[in-house]
Amino acid sequence: MNLSDEQRALQETAADFLAAHTNARKEADADAELWSRIVELGWAAVQVPEALDGLGLGAVELALLMEEMGRRLARTPFLANVVLAQTALLQAASAEAQQRALAALAYGERTATLILGPGLDAAPASLTVKARRDGEGWVLAGEAAQVLDDGLLTHAYVAARIEEAPGVALFELAVDAAGLSRTPLEVWDLTRPQAHWRFDEVRLTADARVDDPAQVLAGLARTRVLAALQVAAEQVGGAAQCLQLAVDYTKERVQFGKPVASFQAIKHRAAEMMVRMETARSTVLGVASRVSQGAQGNGLDDAALAAEIAAARVQATEAYRYCAQEAIQLHGGVGFTWEYDPQMHFKRAQWASQWFRPTRDWREALAAHLLDAA
Amino acid sequence: MNEQQFRQEVADWMATHLVGRFACLKHRGGPGDEEAFPALRKEWEQELAAGGWVGLGWPKEHGGRDLPLALQLAFHEEYVRAGGPGRIGHIGETLMAPTLIALGTPTQQARFLPGIREGREYWAQGYSEPGAGSDLAAITTRCWQDEDGRWRLQGQKVWTSLAHESEWIFVVARSTPGSVGREGLSFLLVPLAQPGIEIHPIRQMTGEAEFNSVFFDGAVTEADCIVGKPGEGWKVAMALLGFERGVSTLGQQMHFIHELQLVIEVARANGAARDPAIRQRIADAWVGLQGLRYNGLRMLEEDTGSTKVRPEALIYKYAWSNWHRELGQLAMDVIGVAGDVRSDDDAVRRLQQVFFFSRADTIYAGTNEIQLNIIAERGLGMPRG
Secondary structure, three states: OOOOHHHHHHHHHHHHHHHHHOOOOOOHHHHHHHHHHHHHOOHHHOOOOHHHOOOOOOHHHHHHHHHHHHHHOOOOOHHHHHHHHHHHHHHHEOHHHHHHHHHHHHOOOOOEEEEOOHHHOOOHHHOOEEEEEEOOEEEEEEEEEEEEOOOOOOEEEEEEEOOOOOOEEEEEEEOOOOOEEEEEOOOOOOOOOEEEEEEEEEEEOHHHEOEOOOOHHHHHHHHHHHHHHHHHHHHHHHHHHHHHHHHHHHHHOEEOOEEHHHOHHHHHHHHHHHHHHHHHHHHHHHHHHHHHHHHHHHOOOHHHHHHHHHHHHHHHHHHHHHHHHHHHHHHHHHHHOOOOOHHHHHHHHHHHHHOOOOHHHHHHHHHHHHHOOO | OOHHHHHHHHHHHHHHHOOHHHHHHOOOOOOOOOOOOHHHHHHHHHHHHHOOOOOOOOOHHHOOOOOOHHHHHHHHHHHHHOOOOOOOOHHHHHHHHHHHHHHOOHHHHHHHHHHHHOOOOOEEEEOOEOOEOOOHHHOOOEEEEOOOOOEEEEEEEEOOOOHHHOOEEEEEEEOOOOOOOOOOEEEEEEEOOOOOEEEEEEOOOOOOOOEEEEEEEEEEEOOOOEEEEEEEHHHHHHHHHHHHOOHHHHHHHHHHHHHHHHHHHHHHHHOHHHOHHHHHHHHHHHHHHHHHHHHHHHHOOOOOOOOOOOHHHHHHHHHHHHHHHHHHHHHHHHHHHHHHOOOOOHHHHHHHHHHHHHHHHOOOOOOHHHHHHHHHHHHHOOOOO
């Protein structure tokens, strides 16, 4: 789990760049520039294989970037485009579709999101878009209530239910497709924009179906799990920032003639934040390292992988919620104001706790793995 | 050496040696069970020594094998996986010996290291006192030199585990009369079998007595049985505590895995495994264990030589002790009403011990409160109150 020199350099570059260029408190028209600079830095090419002109790096590099983005609440399509769309293509798409799309997603020619069930649930029964054959092509109909959509998208990958086996297919479409309407939602977490998508008889050609039918079910399930690991890294970054903000503030804030950071009641809270955040960081990076090794054939089977990631997911979710809440508390009255950052993390922590299925579902899946096996 | 081969070597050795008269030691003698078979466990220590499994991390010139951390950890893991009993020699091997290797004189090293390595001499730790627990520097046990140079001691140490099974005790005592705090302390090596020392067991909430009070009434030790100079006792004592966070701590995770497995077995057997709330908590226990595991692996990362604070090392004691205490409660909630009765079932009995003994985990070796202070001050740079 030792980070290599290259990985440390990537981490430092990302930390410096995002500290200087955060857009979390800017208007949405700042987003396009930040995203184009991130693409220039090559971050969107990190997990694309070298054979497809990517950087051929793995889950660890992605996690390091996600941690830094979580720290600064960067509002970019990175999660949608890289962690979701690219991963879905890598896990579930045909070789031809990968060839066609991955480099475009890596270098900014295309920016995509992924649509699964609500909250990016990958269970086939949760999917809310249906596809039916229409001559050579397909027609999509249905709605996706909450799609990660920050307005920079050019494309989407949509998992839809189909009549024939295997029951699910993955479609690629442009966001200006006839019959598709996108309505931005008024979300609490302004750094993670969402829209309601309606598919009103959206007609697609045959080659818009991009999945490998033999892989699509397991591939989409794996996509949800792998994306949850990356979001866990983002949660760790957010938790770390909450701790940093709280420590900095309590060192400055004087009451009873002393910095409040010198009071044990304050110190113990901050220490507890550190314990939870650092434990989650150990797990996230450790599991990411195993995922990277697995990609080289050393591997974990899907059940073992899901179990390890469940641990990261549960720890990071609990840590971020705890740290965000305590950051508000340790800031006192100003922690409740719009001007101070803890409220933004508090909202992001809540967002992250519900998408990719809430922690009680991950725990139950783990319990089944631990208790119900033969 | 290849780690897989090394693990296999350990597993094979355990499979062929933890048998016969030693078979009854499997999974015994851990925390909460220290009183199990002390005489036989000492023979087991000698068996281990003969097999070359003591002093794995010590330098070769001191009779060790100088193995890298990864292989030391692999040994501890395979040892516990095979049911290896709690190590009655661990205070000597993992605390006293590294301290002597780092800070002892050649004479002390030659005198004491072979006895530790060969399982002939056992050590107890004399730090805490009735008035010096979390505030360790409040030590009042006194020591002074007779005219012939021999050291004398007067006072009381407490919470000394295994004192009644040990030949030696290391003691931090006040050598400068009237000194306070960390100044004026000395670190002495004292033989336990002498008229000036009385050992009284302390009966703990499990009903057993692993800990003792040790009374020094003019107890004596030789002039050269001091580590460091007179007055440097605090420095030596802290260096020794630094060794406590070594790999043996990580080996205990295998005990934890075993204990969680026992909880799972009991839950399956008595139907608690169908209770949704219990299922969530068992999942949480497993999640917590992964946190300890990955945090432990992070601790083993190569030290780049920087003096930067290692957060994963700072938080580790607090993390594992609270996890373990929670596991004890979970175990009893799984066992249910039957937990009231001292069980004959090995698994249930072990879990009952975990439940009670883990109350001590968050107190010894730095209470939760002290740990949080240390994390806040060293890890986060928050000011002392």
